[in-house]
Amino acid sequence: MTQMMDIQAGGARARGRCDELGVAPYSDQSDGLFRPYLGPAHRATLGRLAQWMDEAGMSVETDAAGNIIGHYAGAHPDAPVLLIGSHVDSVRDGGRYDGMLGVTLGIETVAYFHSRGLRLPFALEIIGFGDEEGSRFPTYMMGSRSAAGLAQSIDDSVVDRDGTTLRAALSDWGLATSRFGTAKRNNVLAYLEAHIEQAPHLERADLPLGLVRGIASQYRYRVTLTGQADHAGTAMHERRDALAAAAEAIAAIEAIGQRDPVDLVTTVGWLSVENGAPNIVPGSVGFTIDIRAVTPGVRENAAQQISDMLQALSVRRQVRLDIERIQDLTGALCDERLTGLLCKAVEERLGVTPPMLLSQAGHDAMIMAHLAPMTMLFIRCKGGISHNPAESVENDDVEAAFQTMVTFVTRLGDTM
Ligand SMILES: [Zn+2]
Known part of the structure; x- marks a missing residue:
């Protein structure tokens, strides 16, 4: 078993970065947060995320669907990929942590291994999906559906409330739906998504983290x-x-x-x-x-x-x-082996067994389950409130999630 080194402070930085991205120019509304797919705030956000990914030792690309991907090479050139991610878009008047916290925690996880010069038996890829909420176009999860290689029928009837077609918005970014197929991720070993719970079960149980049995x-x-x-x-x-x-x-x-x-x-x-x-x-x-x-x-x-x-x-x-x-x-069940490893990681870091929760809300993970086995880590949020400016998480809980993710990645490496 690999000896775990000291892990600290990644959680506070992951949370602080969500706060930084919670206002203009990373929001398209002057007060509060609205970060729709392919808007100016989305573009600014990808620029900032790319800086952080670069600092954490990753090479960075934006794929044909506007997803950002940071790549941290594995010990071997043909090593499979552990994908970690969530979405970067928000609803109108949204919260700062829904989606984005899973991305910034992923970056911190890579930063941990990079700062110690450690390579794993798999590559790490951090992905920030551009469209999960469908808050601009009447779509949903276009980002993860592209990354999972699922076919999507999109025509010029897909317009936002200002009458801009999806085709025109993509073209502004030099993108096209005809190239969405190239966004499919390859050689994926597993997908991990950390996300705020968006329900009050963890708060009621007085626990920072929970596992997910499946998504409805x-x-x-x-x-x-x-x-x-x-x-x-x-x-x-x-x-x-x-x-x-x-x-x-x-x-x-x-x-x-x-x-x-x-x-x-x-x-x-x-x-x-x-x-x-x-x-x-x-x-x-x-x-x-x-x-x-x-x-x-x-x-x-x-x-x-x-x-x-x-x-x-x-x-x-x-x-x-x-x-x-x-x-x-179609929902998805989390992979039992991965969820078992995640459970052990929580127990190792916190000394408590996390509860098994059901997600009645949809997540990118349910789409990524078409591509690879997946699991999710839920983080307590205040009152279970989400899709709301009052969305709130505690630094200690995010730190616990960060430490759990580093431990999970380490232990997954031990199994290979
Ligand atoms: Zn979300």
Whole structure:
């Protein structure tokens, strides 16, 4: 077993760098943080990250999808690659640590080995994905999908809120979707992503770090129930009230989600009453359904139950049912061997066994799982709050994550 040298202060610097990148010119809004894909702030951020990567002994490139990659060579020229990363884009009025902390922690991990002149049986690559949030274009995870070599169909219908096409935005950077295929990473041994938890479980357990069993698969549907618009004086037994039908459906969807409190979550997050007015029996109502679960099969089972419930309700209440699936995002389970190594690394550094968490939020890691085995390290964040300027992490927790990552990389090297 390799003797671990003193590890210190990488966490504070990783966190401080997120703070530096939390304001202009690394943000496209004057107060708070908004760092959308391919905007001026994204460009400035890649310049700063490239400096830090260079100082940490890495060669730096930006790939065809606008992802930044720092490369720290392994002990042999043909050594496989351990990829460490997360996303550099943010939502509007976002937090400083969502995504970016995983990138700056990756840079610190390389800096540790570089400063000691250590080479590993694998190369280390730190990747900062340009688009995860889909906060500029109506897309998601274009960065990791390109790096994982997944096909994407993108045409000129993909525009931002100012009407700029994705094609034009890429062209500004000298990039093109036709070259996304060249962004695929090769010879990847494994993928590691450190990310703030974005939920309050670690805070409640009074623990700085957690492991992840898996990332939820998601289905999203758009539903329309059509009955008959009528005067509010219409007798109760003569109505075909679409909103009353939707209310019953929403309560049933919540109840289905509550049957598996560990894994399944169901949400109706949007509702629209056509021509709604106090004196009209609603004739048509639209709503969305979001279903998420980590364990394979649970999401499908819930979707079937909800579909059966809606069909029965439609017949009984004489409302027409139209249902369309508008999103199907496949989740991923973290690799057991890698997660076991990560668990040992936490135990070695902190002397506690980290809890195993489920991620109901999507992450680049679920895409990278198509390319290589992956695992994730969750870091406690204050109140579980994220996608919000109030997002906050403690230096000690980030330091614990940094030490765990260095230990994980060292121990992974020991296994080879
Ligand atoms: Zn994120």
